[in-house]
Amino acid sequence: MSICPFEVPEIESLAGLLPAFHFEHLIAQGGMGVVYKARQLSLDRDVAIKILPREFGEDPFFRSSFEAEAKAMARLSHKNLIKVFDFGDVDGLLYIVMEYVPGKSLHHSAHGKAIDPKQAVEIIIAACAGIAHAHGNGIVHRDIKPGNILLTPDREPKIGDFGLSRCTFVDADGLAMGSPGYMAPEIISHPESGSTQSDVYAIGVVLRELLTGIPPEREGSEKAVVPDLKLAAICRKATHADPSLRHADVSTLADQLSRWMSVKPAGAAAPSWKPSTNTPKRPTVVKAAPSANRSILKNCATIAVLLGAIHLLWGVYQTKQADIVRQQQEQDAKPAIVKVIRVERTAFTGQKPSQALASTDPESTFVNTFAEGNME
DSSP states (O other): OOOOOOOOOOHHHHHHHOTTEEEEEEEEEETTEEEEEEEETTTTEEEEEEEOOHHHHTOHHHHHHHHHHHHHHHTOOOTTBOOEEEEEEETTEEEEEEEOOSSOBHHHHHTTOOOOHHHHHHHHHHHHHHHHHHHHTTOOOSOOOGGGEEEOTTOOEEEOOSTTTTSSEEOTTOOEEOOTTTSOHHHHHOGGGOOHHHHHHHHHHHHHHHHHOOOTTSTTGGGOOOSSHHHHHHHHHHTOSSGGGSOSSHHHHHHHHHHHHHSOOTTOOOOOOOOSOOSOOOOOOOOOOHHHHHHHHHHHHHHHHHHHHHHHHHHHHHHHHHHHHHHHHHHHHHHHHHHHHHHHHHHHHTOOHHHHHTOOOHHHHHHHHHHHHHHO
16 A cells, blocks of 8 residues: 555535534644544534545555454543544545544653653553553554653643554555554564564653653664663563563553652652643642651650750759858858847846856857857
């Protein structure tokens, strides 16, 4: 099947061919088709409609494959897959009606940029979940690449073009293949051998591209240095030339990435990119780590104990100082007290001071002598 340059249909002509939809504007176009945003009038919802080149509709084998996979995709329902609503043929043009995703493709948002490893892994884990759902229902994508992964305003990936996966690239002999750079080696030699393992290879290439910023079509991209050693090992396994040495399936790949996520990388860099969308995102709230909270509480408790000890010691010190002052005051008051005793005793006995000094009373002699001695 030879492919001629695709003549993009005018919106006015499509309105006549598909009157159930109000076509708004062109979203994207390429050699293999064109995508429009439209409004489905009966259900009052936004949709994306992809129109394929007329040559595809003229190929009986492709038409049969396209219809079978479109029906299979319509039965799938997963948040990481673009939902297929309908498909058909109008005036020799095959078309497919899909869920409209208000965002840009991963290629548009991150091409040539090495993004934050954590964000890259989050995107790939979510993409693997969608691919695993398709694999579980007997559908192989065969053409996973950043251009077929759309990002919502919340960076949630949605994979599309399952039904068109066999016609994305056509070589000189007219053989349907995947996209150069993302194709597994076995597909290059045997285009019909696309399998779940070839999807593992393709998503592994996408992961490596996100981590290094180097697209696979660039020479030496397979040797690009992934900044994290564990992630580098995961990428090597996923993109191994031998399918039997890759991850068993995309779920196994996602499990390894989830384990990497569970160990927070030290010194993770700030995101170096943002999805191309005008929809504002909520600010990210950074919570303190539990270990940091425990350390703060421990320090506060230690400070409280020290303050209590200081308060107690200060009280003891003040009490001792008061005792010293009181004792000193008592010492200073003793001579006056003795003098009073001496006068009262003299007055009681009727003796003169000189007679009192000659008293033979031992107690009187001690008191008076002590008093006289302190009065000198």
